[in-house]
Structure formats: structure tokens, C-alpha cells
Amino acid sequence: PLPLYFKGHRDNIHYFPMLNSTMDKARELARADASHMSAVVAEVQQSGRGRLNRKWVSQEGGLWFSMILRPLLPPPLAWQVNFAASVAMSITLKKIFDLDVRVKWPNDILYQERKLAGLLSEMETEGDMISFVIIGIGLNVNNSPSKAEPNAISIMDILGKPVHRRNLLSDFLDQFEATVDEHVKKQKHSSDSASFTPSIITQWKEMTGTIGKKVRIETYDDFFEGVAVDVDDTGALLIEKDDGTICKVIYGDCFHQGV
Ligand code: BT5
Incomplete structure (x- = not known):
């Protein structure tokens, strides 16, 4: 195309x-x-x-x-x-x-x-x-x-x-x-x-304040905290949880908690 x-x-x-x-x-x-x-x-x-x-x-x-x-x-x-x-x-x-x-x-x-x-x-x-x-x-x-x-x-x-x-x-x-x-x-x-x-x-990514911050994520059926480590090429936010797992967020609310 x-x-x-x-x-x-x-x-x-x-x-x-x-x-x-x-x-x-x-x-x-x-x-x-x-x-x-x-x-x-x-x-x-x-x-x-x-x-x-x-x-x-x-x-x-x-x-x-x-x-x-x-x-x-x-x-x-x-x-x-x-x-x-x-x-x-x-x-x-x-x-x-x-x-x-x-x-x-x-x-x-x-x-x-x-x-x-x-x-x-x-x-x-x-x-x-x-x-x-x-x-x-x-x-x-x-x-x-x-x-x-x-x-x-x-x-x-x-x-x-x-x-x-x-x-x-x-x-x-x-x-x-x-x-x-x-x-x-x-x-x-x-x-x-x-x-x-x-x-x-x-x-x-050059203009965001989200990457590197500790964040709280709320989706329609879940909530959790972690560090926002990246945004991938589909626009999804990648969160590293305390246990080291990476969670991909496609839709939801993100609240900045600090660095
Ligand atoms: C948004 O939703 O941030 C999208 C807002 C889009 C508004 C425009 S105005 C022109 C067009 N016509 C419409 O009817 N809408 C679009 P969300 O991420 O869901 O955030 C909504 C939350 O922002 C609310 O629950 C409030 O907490 C907060 N909020 C409401 N009014 C606000 C304001 N004027 N300024 C800052 N925050 C506000």
C-alpha cells in the first residue's frame, strides 16, 4: 500500500x-x-x-x-x-x-x-x-x-x-x-x-513526561502500579511492575506518581 x-x-x-x-x-x-x-x-x-x-x-x-x-x-x-x-x-x-x-x-x-x-x-x-x-x-x-x-x-x-x-x-x-x-x-x-x-x-517520546515515571494505571477492569518504561510502535504504554514483569497498556488512564 x-x-x-x-x-x-x-x-x-x-x-x-x-x-x-x-x-x-x-x-x-x-x-x-x-x-x-x-x-x-x-x-x-x-x-x-x-x-x-x-x-x-x-x-x-x-x-x-x-x-x-x-x-x-x-x-x-x-x-x-x-x-x-x-x-x-x-x-x-x-x-x-x-x-x-x-x-x-x-x-x-x-x-x-x-x-x-x-x-x-x-x-x-x-x-x-x-x-x-x-x-x-x-x-x-x-x-x-x-x-x-x-x-x-x-x-x-x-x-x-x-x-x-x-x-x-x-x-x-x-x-x-x-x-x-x-x-x-x-x-x-x-x-x-x-x-x-x-x-x-x-x-x-521526546515530548512526554510519562516515560521514566512511576505511574498508576487504571483500565476498565484492572488497576496497578509500575514504572512507565517505554511506548511501543503501536502507541501502547509499557509498564514494568515491581516483580519485573512488563505489562502492555493499550487503553486506559495513567496517573503520574513521581520519578
Ligand atoms: C479528555 O478526556 O481529556 C478529552 C477531553 C476532550 C475535550 C474536547 S473539547 C472539544 C471536544 N468536544 C468535546 O465534547 N470533547 C472534546 P479524559 O482523559 O477522559 O479526561 C477527562 C477528565 O479531565 C475529567 O474527568 C476531569 O477530571 C478533567 N477535566 C474536565 N474538564 C477539564 C478541563 N477543562 N481542564 C482540565 N481537566 C478537565
């Missing part, structure tokens, strides 16, 4: 003063053929959500958006776009605001161990192809999330002043495309499969 990644290009950013969730509106637009790299932004979300339907606090002042993506990837490789999005968001925040952010596995953006942004992705398939992927990002910008979520922080909390969200969104979208392009090019020059693994993982 060809290592081609995306077709089409961004044509539109749809802005709404209020939505239940940008995920639902993006899905509706994607089903109505919205093009690759369209985005849906809401000033306020009435039922913003995280993974497992957890509540996402989405007051005025934050940046709540979803991107519609049509990657030419087989569905089992769709997770790669999530890693590209968290890498691109970290680069953007470092470039524009000089923020020393870290990615927490799988895709949270932390500033000094407090949650600055969270990422959620949903996919629809058609046969064995991806019809679309929606990546939703909630970035605390000019809001004060810590009243509702003690472990949350916003850019305004850090910098002490509000910043332009529109420029931030457009810089992020440019960076996301650049990050994806870079890895697609690298992939074209390598003899690997139709994906940009493992170079996106290599770059993600």
Missing part, C-alpha cells in the same frame, strides 16, 4: 457560540461530506465530554474544537493521528508561548503536572477504510478551569494575561499539517508499512 496519508485540505472553520459538543456537530458535518481538516469550534459546550463519557468543563474563554480528518489509513492505524495532534499542540504551545509542556500518555497536555489540554478521538469506518476521524481538543486558554477541576490549569493562569484564541487555533492547524507532512515524508523514504509509525512515536 502507498504511504499516502491525507487527501484534500482544510477549507473551513465552523464557529458556534454554543453547542452541546463539537464532537457531535463535527460528526454531523463529516457525514454530510465536510472536507478533511474542517474544524468545528464552540465558545461554550453544554455537554463537553472526555473519554468514557466523562464531563469536560467547557466554559467561555477556552478553545473547544474538533477537527474532521480523512486519513488514508487502515482503521487499526488511526491512533497515529492522535499522537500527531498532541505532538503538534505541544510544539505550538512551546513556539508561541514558550511553555514547557509535557504530554502525558496517551494524549493529555500537562503544564507542571496540571492538565492544560485533553484530546478525544472518534472514528467512523466504511468497510475496511476510515470514513473519517474526529479529533476533539479542549485547551484551557482564557478560562479558569481550576475552580471546577482542581488539577486543571489554563494559559491565562500561567501567563497572567489573556491571549488570542483565533491565532492559536490557526497556528495549531498549520502545525498539525506540518507535523503530519513531515512524518509522511519520512515514511516515504523508509521501507516501512503504510503509516508514519514509528517516527511520530519517536517525536512523541
